[in-house]
Amino acid sequence: MNPTEAHARFQELREHDGQVDPLELDAVWAELDTVSPEEILGDWKGGEFRTGHPLDGMLAKADWYGKSFLSVHDAKPLVCRNAAGELYSNLELGQGEASLWTVEFRGESTxxxxxxxxxxxDHFKRVDGNTLMGIMNAKGVPAEGPFYYFFLERAPGIRLAAPAPRATEES
Structure with missing residues (x-):
C-alpha cells in the first residue's frame, strides 16, 4: 500500500458500517506521515473504528465529542457533552487532563x-491537513495490541462549559 492508497483506504474504513480488521488499520497507519505536537494544536471532533476492542462504544456512552489541544502542556483528551448539550472536559473519566509529547511508537517518532x-x-499520524488517525496504547498492552483505533477531524473552536463541581463524600 502506498500513501495515496492508505488515504483512500482510511476513508473507506472510516465510513464502514461494522467491524474493521485492526490489521487493515495497521497497514494504513504504516503509510501515514508522523506529526509534531505543535502541528496538531487546536480543537478536534472524534470518532472510533470498531475493531472488537473492549473500549468500542464506551466513549459514545460518555457522550464523547473529541479533544482540544490548547498547548503542548494543556490537552483535554475527553471533551464530552453534558446533559444540557454543552461541551466540557471530562476530568473524572480521564482522571485529569493530558499533555502532548513526541514519542517513538512502532519505530517512528510522532x-x-x-x-x-x-x-x-494516544499516538497520532496525519491522514490529511484536517484529519488525524490515532492509536491508544496503555501500560500492560502487548506490542501487538489489542489497540484502540480512532480518528480526529479539525473542528471549529470548542467553547467549554465550566466543569461540574466534583461530588464529595460529605454531600
Missing amino acids: ATMAYDGRPVF
Whole structure:
C-alpha cells in the first residue's frame, strides 16, 4: 500500500458500517506521515473504528465529542457533552487532563498525548491537513495490541462549559 492508497483506504474504513480488521488499520497507519505536537494544536471532533476492542462504544456512552489541544502542556483528551448539550472536559473519566509529547511508537517518532492520571498514550499520524488517525496504547498492552483505533477531524473552536463541581463524600 502506498500513501495515496492508505488515504483512500482510511476513508473507506472510516465510513464502514461494522467491524474493521485492526490489521487493515495497521497497514494504513504504516503509510501515514508522523506529526509534531505543535502541528496538531487546536480543537478536534472524534470518532472510533470498531475493531472488537473492549473500549468500542464506551466513549459514545460518555457522550464523547473529541479533544482540544490548547498547548503542548494543556490537552483535554475527553471533551464530552453534558446533559444540557454543552461541551466540557471530562476530568473524572480521564482522571485529569493530558499533555502532548513526541514519542517513538512502532519505530517512528510522532505526536503523542500522555494522560495525566492514567498510564495511557494516544499516538497520532496525519491522514490529511484536517484529519488525524490515532492509536491508544496503555501500560500492560502487548506490542501487538489489542489497540484502540480512532480518528480526529479539525473542528471549529470548542467553547467549554465550566466543569461540574466534583461530588464529595460529605454531600
